[in-house]
Amino acid sequence: MKAEADPNLIVYFNGDYVPLREARVGILTHALHYGTGVFEGIRGYWDDAEHQLFVFRPLEHYERWKQNCGILRIDVPASAEELCAITLELTRRNALRTDVYVRPLAYKSAERIGVSTDSQDGFALIALPFGEYLHSEQGLHAGVSAWRRLEDNAIPARAKICGAYVNSALATDDAKRSGFDEAIFLNESGHVAEGATCNLFMVRKGALITPPSTENVLEGITRAAVSELARRELGIETVERPIDRSELYICDELFLTGTAVGVAPVVRVDHRPVVHGEIGAITRQVRRLYFEAARGHLPGYRKWLRPVYPSPAEARELSLAGTAVG
Numbered sequence: 001m002k003a004e005a006d007p008n009l010i011v012y013f014n015g016d017y018v019p020l021r022e023a024r025v026g027i028l029t030h031a032l033h034y035g036t037g038v039f040e041g042i043r044g045y046w047d048d049a050e051h052q053l054f055v056f057r058p059l060e061h062y063e064r065w066k067q068n069c070g071i072l073r074i075d076v077p078a079s080a081e082e083l084c085a086i087t088l089e090l091t092r093r094n095a096l097r098t099d100v101y102v103r104p105l106a107y108k109s110a111e112r113i114g115v116s117t118d119s120q121d122g123f124a125l126i127a128l129p130f131g132e133y134l135h136s137e138q139g140l141h142a143g144v145s146a147w148r149r150l151e152d153n154a155i156p157a158r159a160k161i162c163g164a165y166v167n168s169a170l171a172t173d174d175a176k177r178s179g180f181d182e183a184i185f186l187n188e189s190g191h192v193a194e195g196a197t198c199n200l201f202m203v204r205k206g207a208l209i210t211p212p213s214t215e216n217v218l219e220g221i222t223r224a225a226v227s228e229l230a231r232r233e234l235g236i237e238t239v240e241r242p243i244d245r246s247e248l249y250i251c252d253e254l255f256l257t258g259t260a261v262g263v264a265p266v267v268r269v270d271h272r273p274v275v276h277g278e279i280g281a282i283t284r285q286v287r288r289l290y291f292e293a294a295r296g297h298l299p300g301y302r303k304w305l306r307p308v309y310p311s312p313a314e315a316r317e318l319s320l321a322g323t324a325v326g
């Protein structure tokens with residue numbers, strides 16, 4: 001994964017496809033000073049066998065994004081379907097044939113001093129090559145953070161509000177400096193909320209357990225996908241209930257879910273092994289199912305994916321149509 005994006009990358013900005021180097025905002029932009037933006041994170045998975053790039057659940061991401069923009073009264077003047085179409089066009093224009101990450105960002109765009117908001121909004125979509133976010137194959141060491149998760153009536157954690165990610169950045173910085181791979185947040189009630197950039201599941205006595213969305217967590221799309229895969233493919237229901245910190249130390253398995261992390265096993269928490277410090281059987285199965293679904297290998301879940309490029313049959317038809325006309 002490259003640290004810096006290519007300045008010639010084509011991005012969608014102010015209603016147009018332009019090179020990244022031309023997509024600029026002014027230094028007085030409201031969102032830059034006050035964090036008044038809402039972003040999303042969407043993955044596309046390249047499948048070598050099919051020579052295809054599959055974008056994972058973009059419609060659900062754009063529906064969530066538009067809903068959450070509403071919390072900040074930011075208007076995105078395109079439907080979720082139109083945003084899906086722009087995303088696919090963007091990946092094609094950049095000829096991306098690898099795993100990708102798509103970053104939609106909507107923001108308060110007025111250039112002036114003053115925290116009060118108005119109706120000047122902007123949005124951009126960026127699609128770029130993106131590999132692993134956390135190296136989780138062997139399992140992660142997570143640490144419970146001293147920073148508490150934001151409360152819904154301070155800054156809602158269910159929306160990916162730019163300013164709210166100061167909370168995640170502080171916890172992540174602390175976690176990395178203390179030698180952990182990821183931070184786990186408790187909320188103000190002392191219950192486990194989620195990771196700094198992901199949702200959390202634990203396994204106890206064969207049951208999958210995750211905190212409910214009222215515990216100040218993002219309503220994760222990977223979380224929903226994992227629950228559905230576990231129920232339909234493994235016959236395991238997900239129980240939504242508050243989780244105590246000490247349950248993390250005695251649970252049978254633990255894993256994190258999110259667009260960036262995928263399904264990431266946790267094998268140690270706060271220097272304590274999860275059972276024997278090995279990846280558990282349910283975690284292994286859920287992780288395999290998730291990545292198979294995301295790369296288009298599970299026919300029952302192709303409905304989650306939007307292919308970017310025409311299939312060989314579609315490409316033949318297009319070229320025949322081109323010959324007929326031309």
Ligand SMILES: Cc1ncc(COP(=O)(O)O)c(C=O)c1O
Nearest residue numbers: 197198199218220221222258259
């Ligand atoms: C704080 C937080 N929780 C959970 C998630 C997982 O959400 P999703 O699966 O929709 O990517 C993310 C990442 O997007 C996140 O930033």
